[in-house]
Amino acid sequence: MVMDKEIRAYLGMRHNLVGVKIDSEGEASKDKQPPQRMRFCQMVYEAAKGNSFEAEVEDYSCPNAIITLGYEEPVYVDIQPRINPAKTKVVKIGPLDELKDPDIVLAILNPKQVMEISSLLEGVEARFKGSMAVCGEGVAIPYTENRPNVTFLCGGARTFGDYKDSELVFGAPAETFAKMAEKIQNLSKTCAALCGCRTSDISPHIVKAFEKLGFEKGTDYFFGQVDGQKVRIYLNKDFGGRIKYVTIHIPIKGDVKVKEPMKAKKRGPWTDVSVTFTVGETLDIYTGKGLKEAVLDIVQKLRESK
């Protein structure tokens, strides 16, 4: 799966991503059943190293996973998190590029990699308490709540699972990983502008705000069409590199006379009509507030002066 490659390369992951599929029917294929009872977290670590498993209820040596993964209902105490109602028959665990249509994907990561993932996803709200971790916090929570989670593992995983002290598990629905892979691809695409390098440090929030107004980013400025007029918006930086002004440019072929605050500068066959605003007074580049009005106003004034 391309997704696996993309994400592993981006994060610099040592292990395979692990796919987990929860099946409520069928049975485990004999050649994939664990050779002896194992913990779920152990199987995950083994899968991260390249092995595949299909596990039924008898294959587990840790009964917590039997409840969290929804094989059986608890008898005495309700335990959370768990896949509820308990209809699971087989759980398939394997390297992501070998497992078809996984429900949940797990990644064994170090804290820095979790940081990178969380910034890619613009935040992950994690819930963990050091118990029933890989099975419950890593699979049951993402499965039942359809969202990513981070687990710091539990005593069982740390004792029997082979996990290193520096390793955590990030679990999320497969779609989250697909989204992540797409974002990673886009990151490398936006870098492809002109010479294979980033041409500006305009933040994605600003780009988004401009896109909402119908503008698209060029090299280091924005293109758009307002009221039939093609408009460019350039964000001027001060000496220290902070965006301080917004300049609206409307290049027009031929001679144009304009009134203040518009300026006209002749360049070859073009007259570059422009107006500069200070960011913050009435314009907010992070939300786009006031921008459309300002552009519309200028386009209208320009039309009147023509």
Added chain:
Amino acid sequence: MEYRYKDAIIINPLMRGGIVPKDVQERLFKEGWTEVGYTLCFDCIEGRSSLITKPPIKRHLEDVAKFFGGDVAEHTFGCRAAQYAVMKAAKEAAVERKLKKIVIADPNSHYSTNIAAEMAGLQVVEPPHTGYPEYKVTLEAYEEKIDAIGEPALVMATHADPYYGNISPVEELGKLCYEKEIPFLVNAAYTGGVMPINIKDIKADFLTLSAHKSMASLAPLGYLVTTYEWSKRVFAVSKAAPDWTGRGFGKKIPGLFGCSVGGLPLASSIMSFPLVKKRVKEWPEWEKKINAFIDKLEEIDDLMLLGERPHRHHLMHFETPVFWEISKHHRRRGFFLAEEMFRRGIVGLHKGLSKHVKLSIYGLTDEEIEKVVNAFEEIAAMKE
């Protein structure tokens, strides 16, 4: 493996100055210079290709140094390697003289400038450019930055920048750096070999060149031209002394990774150099042709040149909203433009981009230039 672009008109602005003349291509092949990667090394005595006298590499490097107004030249694995050698030397000097480990480099510098600085352990600080639509770098911006920094290890300017083809104020900057005693590097990757540049005239300490960008040569090959004063440091030979064998590498230059290219690229550059020297004299005519081309292209819909005008370099960057509009409805999206050009026998536009194009017509015949104009006209007419 198939080379699809054999007979196409190349308009990639990074390539136009590097196109190897047909007769040189033939000579390289016929005379056997393509046989092995070391065809220039058989008569090497001293253990460094730049010291070889047969074929006359040493004399060629003296020629190169003289042509660009320097005292000493070495050939390098590309311009980036030359920039790295300069940055490394400037960093060492800065450490000795307790200067800031900073290089003030123009905001339109090539990525390799920044990578070279990173490798050498220098931080890049940029004077601001004037922004849309001209993106000019002024002497005042440099002055202000130098004053703010204090004593940087190096000031560098990209003679013609790779984004807009603007010419940096290198004469004024050279004077300023000379007065302030700051080492000054000019990266002439896009100019040296196409238009005149002379480091004695501009009082620069270093000139870096790209043979495959601007000196009609095969890649990878660059040159570093410097003064006697700096050559001692930049081209200082190895002092490495491995402990057990007791070997020594006294002819090798660590800043250039020991010994540089000894094969095809250097052979091609030596053969092309007479032509390069001649064509530089013809530059004023090209400047006229380029500005006439800009006028023609700007007659097409809303194509507009970014960067300075009159234009003083052959790299042109046009804003092309009309192609962007077409791309929005085109099945091939942003790729349509490069593909439509290729259908007309023209290659070298950056694939996938339609809002901006960078191109060059340097060295094309009048007929070919007309073909390029016509292609743009036809494609712009695809607008619904």
Added chain:
Amino acid sequence: MKETEVLDIRGEKCPNTFVYTKIKLEDLAYSGGGILKVIVDYPPAVENIPRSLKTEKVSYKLLDVKKVDENTYELLIEAPSLKE
């Protein structure tokens, strides 16, 4: 039914809860058998211990599970005699 011994492992979590229970049950079995009262305050252990017992070779018998307060549970487990 009165317990022979009490194992108070409040504060412990899995997998220790079962590890300690198992050790204590084996002690009891080899010293003639009896009833062990295990006190835990980690709810998953209440599910975990009885299930884990089933996978043991020795046939321990779960007699009772009682909730004492909010999080505290008592499990009564009978160990057979393995004394020779």
